[in-house]
């Protein structure tokens with residue numbers, strides 16, 4: 001656990017970015033997420049259909065709350081320039097992915113419409129949705145950023161470990177491609193950059209609140225993959 005205050009840490013860190021203070025403060029769970037056996041199995045293309053279906057059914061419920069949280073980011077960002085990337089991601093990626101990938105993948109895996117509309121929530125899915133609802137209703141921009149940043153940065157983390165050639169099965173291949181590549185990298189860099197811009201301006205208490213939310217989100221990502229792996 002990282003208990004070194006940001007100002008002290010910054011003086012000696014190799015990369016003094018606020019987002020790096022958050023990430024290193026979320027170890028060892030961060031590394032456990034990006035190197036998780038379930039994620040590694042996605043990159044190899046060998047997740048059994050039943051496991052992939054269960055994971056994606058739960059993840060569709062995650063993405064629903066995540067999409068609502070993006071709306072709160074549009075509403076709470078501190079400038080027009082900062083609102084724009086959230087609006088673009090919302091329109092171009094989040095809603096397109098929902099319409100296409102989840103529907104096609106879950107159809108191929110034999111899910112029925114009720115599995116998308118109103119599945120039973122796993123405890124970790126309910127907990128993750130509760131954290132996102134908490135961030136959304138706070139309308140506190142750095143807090144919202146912390147949750148969004150963990151979700152996207154950690155997914156870039158495992159997906160960028162995939163080796164070529166990617167699996168042929170589209171359910172695996174497209175799920176990797178959605179979280180890799182120059183456009184997704186630029187999106188993650190934007191989220192980290194916003195935290196790097198705003199974090200140093202917060203007082204110590206404000207920074208610790210952002211770190212607390214960041215850590216809670218990382219622990220939930222870990223539990224989410226554990227759930228998917230049946231651990």
Ligand SMILES: Cc1ncc(C[n+]2csc(CCO)c2C)c(N)n1
Pocket residue numbers: 059062063066093094097150151152155178179221224
């Ligand atoms: C538990 C969990 N954490 C992060 C992501 C990454 N992610 C967050 S929203 C979204 C859809 C728009 O790209 C994606 C892929 C996820 N899917 N599931």
